[in-house]
Amino acid sequence: MSPDPAEATHTDQGGARRRLSHARVLDVDPLLDDPEVRIVVCCGSGGVGKTTTAAALGLRAAERGRKVVVLTIDPARRLAQSMGIDSLDNVPRRVKGIDDAAGGELHAMMLDMKRTFDEIVEGHADRERADAILNNPFYQSLSAGFAGTQEYMAMEKLGQLRARDEWDLIVVDTPPSRSALDFLDAPKRLGSFLDGKLIRVLLAPAKVGGRAGMKFLNVGMSMMTGALGKLLGGQLLKDVQTFVAAMDSMFGGFRTRADATYKLLQAPGTAFLVVAAPERDALREAAYFVERLAAEKMPLVGLVLNRVHGSGADRLSADRALGAAENLEERGIVDQEDGKAGLRNSPDTHGSSTSSTDPAAPVTSAPDGGSPAATENEESTARADRADLDKERSVDRLTTGLLRLHAERMQLLSREQRTRGRFIARHPEVAVVEVAALPGDVHDLEGLRNIGDRLAAHRAELPEPDAEA
Amino acid sequence: MSRLQVVSGKGGTGKTTVAAALALALATEGKRTLLVEVEGRQGIAQLFETDALPYEERKIAVASGGGEVYALAIDPELALLDYLQMFYKLGSAGRALKKLGAIDFATTVAPGLRDVLLTGKACEAVRRKDRAGRFVYDYVVMDAPPTGRITRFLNVNDEVAGLAKIGPIHNQAQAVMRVLKSPETEVHLVSLLEEMPVQETADGIAELRTAGLPVGRVIVNMVRPQVLDAADLELLRTVPRTAVAKSLSAAGLGGARRGGHAEKLVDPLLAQAEEYAERYELEHEQRAVLTDLGLPLHELPLLAEGMDLAGLYELATELRKQGMS
Numbered sequence: 001m002s003p004d005p006a007e008a009t010h011t012d013q014g015g016a017r018r019r020l021s022h023a024r025v026l027d028v029d030p031l032l033d034d035p036e037v038r039i040v041v042c043c044g045s046g047g048v049g050k051t052t053t054a055a056a057l058g059l060r061a062a063e064r065g066r067k068v069v070v071l072t073i074d075p076a077r078r079l080a081q082s083m084g085i086d087s088l089d090n091v092p093r094r095v096k097g098i099d100d101a102a103g104g105e106l107h108a109m110m111l112d113m114k115r116t117f118d119e120i121v122e123g124h125a126d127r128e129r130a131d132a133i134l135n136n137p138f139y140q141s142l143s144a145g146f147a148g149t150q151e152y153m154a155m156e157k158l159g160q161l162r163a164r165d166e167w168d169l170i171v172v173d174t175p176p177s178r179s180a181l182d183f184l185d186a187p188k189r190l191g192s193f194l195d196g197k198l199i200r201v202l203l204a205p206a207k208v209g210g211r212a213g214m215k216f217l218n219v220g221m222s223m224m225t226g227a228l229g230k231l232l233g234g235q236l237l238k239d240v241q242t243f244v245a246a247m248d249s250m251f252g253g254f255r256t257r258a259d260a261t262y263k264l265l266q267a268p269g270t271a272f273l274v275v276a277a278p279e280r281d282a283l284r285e286a287a288y289f290v291e292r293l294a295a296e297k298m299p300l301v302g303l304v305l306n307r308v309h310g311s312g313a314d315r316l317s318a319d320r321a322l323g324a325a326e327n328l329e330e331r332g333i334v335d336q337e338d339g340k341a342g343l344r345n346s347p348d349t350h351g352s353s354t355s356s357t358d359p360a361a362p363v364t365s366a367p368d369g370g371s372p373a374a375t376e377n378e379e380s381t382a383r384a385d386r387a388d389l390d391k392e393r394s395v396d397r398l399t400t401g402l403l404r405l406h407a408e409r410m411q412l413l414s415r416e417q418r419t420r421g422r423f424i425a426r427h428p429e430v431a432v433v434e435v436a437a438l439p440g441d442v443h444d445l446e447g448l449r450n451i452g453d454r455l456a457a458h459r460a461e462l463p464e465p466d467a468e469a
Numbered sequence: 470m471s472r473l474q475v476v477s478g479k480g481g482t483g484k485t486t487v488a489a490a491l492a493l494a495l496a497t498e499g500k501r502t503l504l505v506e507v508e509g510r511q512g513i514a515q516l517f518e519t520d521a522l523p524y525e526e527r528k529i530a531v532a533s534g535g536g537e538v539y540a541l542a543i544d545p546e547l548a549l550l551d552y553l554q555m556f557y558k559l560g561s562a563g564r565a566l567k568k569l570g571a572i573d574f575a576t577t578v579a580p581g582l583r584d585v586l587l588t589g590k591a592c593e594a595v596r597r598k599d600r601a602g603r604f605v606y607d608y609v610v611m612d613a614p615p616t617g618r619i620t621r622f623l624n625v626n627d628e629v630a631g632l633a634k635i636g637p638i639h640n641q642a643q644a645v646m647r648v649l650k651s652p653e654t655e656v657h658l659v660s661l662l663e664e665m666p667v668q669e670t671a672d673g674i675a676e677l678r679t680a681g682l683p684v685g686r687v688i689v690n691m692v693r694p695q696v697l698d699a700a701d702l703e704l705l706r707t708v709p710r711t712a713v714a715k716s717l718s719a720a721g722l723g724g725a726r727r728g729g730h731a732e733k734l735v736d737p738l739l740a741q742a743e744e745y746a747e748r749y750e751l752e753h754e755q756r757a758v759l760t761d762l763g764l765p766l767h768e769l770p771l772l773a774e775g776m777d778l779a780g781l782y783e784l785a786t787e788l789r790k791q792g793m794s
């Protein structure tokens with residue numbers, strides 16, 4: 001393995017060794033406590049822990065005294081249940097069971113995309129027009145969720161929540177997109193469609209009937225609608241056109257709100273957290289995302305490296321653990337071949353052990369020889385010895401397992417270290433906080449609190465790459 | 470084995486990896502498979518360590534026994550232009566539509582049009598025959614969208630056939646649905662032994678069935694090796710620390726006495742084993758849930774070294790061994 005520059009050590013002014021790989025540590029509590037911070041956005045690629053992180057931060061902020069609302073998207077069923085938001089009604093619900101000693105409150109909601117869309121329509125069109133839109137087959141397909149709608153609706157909802165100004169802090173989860181970038185791209189794409197010429201083409205024939213007359217409809221355009229009509233079939237084109245016409249008055253509003261939300265995201269009161277798993281693909285994507293946020297002037301506060309693995313025994317390398325496991329296995333084989341229970345000399349057959357000097361060591365060596373008169377006695381001793389030995393062997397088997405498990409852990413850990421190192425080499429300016437992988441998943445307030453504690457602990461869960469001497 | 474193999478699953482569970490391994494596994498002697506990517510992420514190219522794939526079928530691997538794997542990354546925009554060309558010879562009008570943003574619209578915003586093109590292209594490859602009337606591809610394997618979207622994705626043609634009641638799109642949509650709902654197609658779901666992916670798998674199967682789409686198998690990916698067995702886990706609960714310390718010491722890891730090297734390892738190693746036990750328990754539960762789904766279950770190991778081309782062939786061999794090809 002070639003040395004990774006990111007894993008090199010250097011000495012800072014104090015003379016203390018500081019790891020480049022820990023260039024900056026993200027301090028979560030000051031962020032959550034800061035009254036200027038009104039929005040925290042958790043983004044990242046699919047399945048990395050966005051929803052969990054958002055909920056954990058929301059809970060922590062609430063328990064530190066802030067009035068918080070968490071906007072979650074597609075939470076795991078049990079998590080939603082434990083927060084009391086498993087019913088989709090698209091409004092924030094107060095979460096019970098939090099520690100409100102500091103005077104905070106936690107509200108949570110699960111985004112219902114279709115409902116959000118419907119609400120916009122209902123809120124911005126008169127009754128008749130709203131019905132026309134809601135019943136349009138084209139609208140129904142669109143609102144039920146195609147690429148981009150969810151991202152767009154999440155932004156709408158965020159805008160709405162912020163406008164109500166009821167909360168100190170809004171924590172936003174982002175949709176489970178294949179790529180973290182979708183979240184920033186989708187609303188723009190929709191926006192560019194709304195601004196585009198196509199819309200005018202689609203609107204044109206609907207207006208032809210009206211008094212606007214033919215003069216606005218040039219030949220090119222009619223050819224275009226002709227082509228679209230042939231392609232889509234007359235009915236579908238008509239549906240699309242009625243939809244676009246009915247929505248026409250609302251497009252401006254969409255655009256304005258999308259722009260406003262976009263500006264809101266760039267404002268100093270917003271903090272972006274990129275969540276990533278310590279895996280090559282996830283971190284590569286996180287790096288792109290960091291660059292994108294910078295390009296869009298969105299305020300990134302740091303990276304949450306979620307589900308990293310540490311070890312309390314990280315000074316024992318994978319190789320040594322495996323070597324030791326083999327020693328134990330050999331010892332078992334030697335005993336089996338021996339056939340004669342209890343006739344072992346020292347457990348320390350490999351010379352590297354110090355156990356023979358251990359006063360607590362059991363007396364495993366049976367008395368040699370013995371007079372014929374003692375045969376019976378000897379047999380029972382031998383039986384007892386065998387039982388002891390069996391017990392010892394099963395402990396050895398367990399220990400072998402412990403060592404193999406450890407070796408596996410250490411291999412994983414060093415892969416994660418390399419991946420982390422690569423990210424930090426590329427983006428040394430980004431503050432990082434690590435959250436350990438818990439053995440089970442996170443599905444209740446207790447689990448969220450645990451994640452929150454870990455988010456705030458600024459403890460490197462992953463040891464330094466050279467912890468191994 | 471159906472000729473169109475669709476691979477879905479929760480995000481990040483290994484759809485792309487499993488689809489690629491399956492395409493390799495199915496490419497046995499002389500057989501030719503086409504691996505189709507629909508999400509425009511060049512995941513296949515990355516996996517096979519080649520340059521980004523153009524919108525063009527090209528050979529990317531030779532399987533053991535001389536089979537061939539072709540790959541195609543479907544670009545919805547180009548597919549749409551193709552399609553326009555096919556039906557209308559709309560060469561220049563197509564370009565004009567593009568300038569208008571219609572292509573963008575159709576491939577990103579218009580409901581399902583994009584998905585119509587993607588599924589349409591895959592089905593076309595399934596049905597394509599050479600001059601001699603033989604299928605060009607023995608199998609088509611699709612690296613499909615995730616479970617949450619798969620039913621809608623595959624069913625989009627039904628929806629479109631409903632929206633566009635007549636005309637070429639209508640006919641095309643129905644032709645595609647005929648392939649997708651026939652025994653020629655199988656939809657497999659990739660899962661992990663974790664709660665969310667398993668839940669999604671169960672939900673996804675129910676949805677697919679409701680939609681009348683043919684569900685194939687469940688592939689459990691990234692299965693960790695069993696390191697401690699039931700007996701070990703039992704002993705873990707009662708074993709005296711000193712006994713473990715002695716055993717570690719005997720293994721050559723230093724002193725077993727209090728403060729000795731081996732002794733200091735006991736607690737962290739036992740803690741790791743407790744975590745393992747907890748995970749083992751969870752995995753056990755999740756495996757039981759998957760078994761109850763009543764579908765053939767396959768398991769692929771977690772490759773400790775991470776994925777590479779060699780690992781991919783390893784997974785393909787494993788799929789073959791387990792009778793998936």
Ligand SMILES: Nc1ncnc2c1ncn2[C@@H]1O[C@H](COP(=O)(O)OP(=O)(O)OP(=O)(O)O)[C@@H](O)[C@H]1O
Nearest residue numbers: 046047048049050051052176307436437438441442
């Ligand atoms: N630190 C952790 N330790 C253990 N399990 C975790 C941890 N973080 C998240 N999880 C678990 O991982 C799974 C995925 O997490 P989560 O739903 O938060 O991801 P997500 O990024 O929101 O996913 P999606 O992209 O699908 O929305 C959940 O089951 C969650 O309980």
Ligand SMILES: Nc1ncnc2c1ncn2[C@@H]1O[C@H](COP(=O)(O)OP(=O)(O)OP(=O)(O)O)[C@@H](O)[C@H]1O
Nearest residue numbers: 281480481482483484485486691770771772775776
């Ligand atoms: N059996 C395996 N052993 C080790 N790593 C694996 C295995 N299968 C997949 N991976 C790795 O897991 C990650 C996710 O796999 P993959 O990209 O195939 O998933 P996906 O379901 O296609 O993801 P997405 O939803 O993002 O398209 C990749 O880094 C891949 O290399």
Ligand SMILES: [Mg+2]
Nearest residue numbers: 050051073074
């Ligand atoms: Mg989520």
Ligand SMILES: [Mg+2]
Nearest residue numbers: 484485512612
């Ligand atoms: Mg993929």
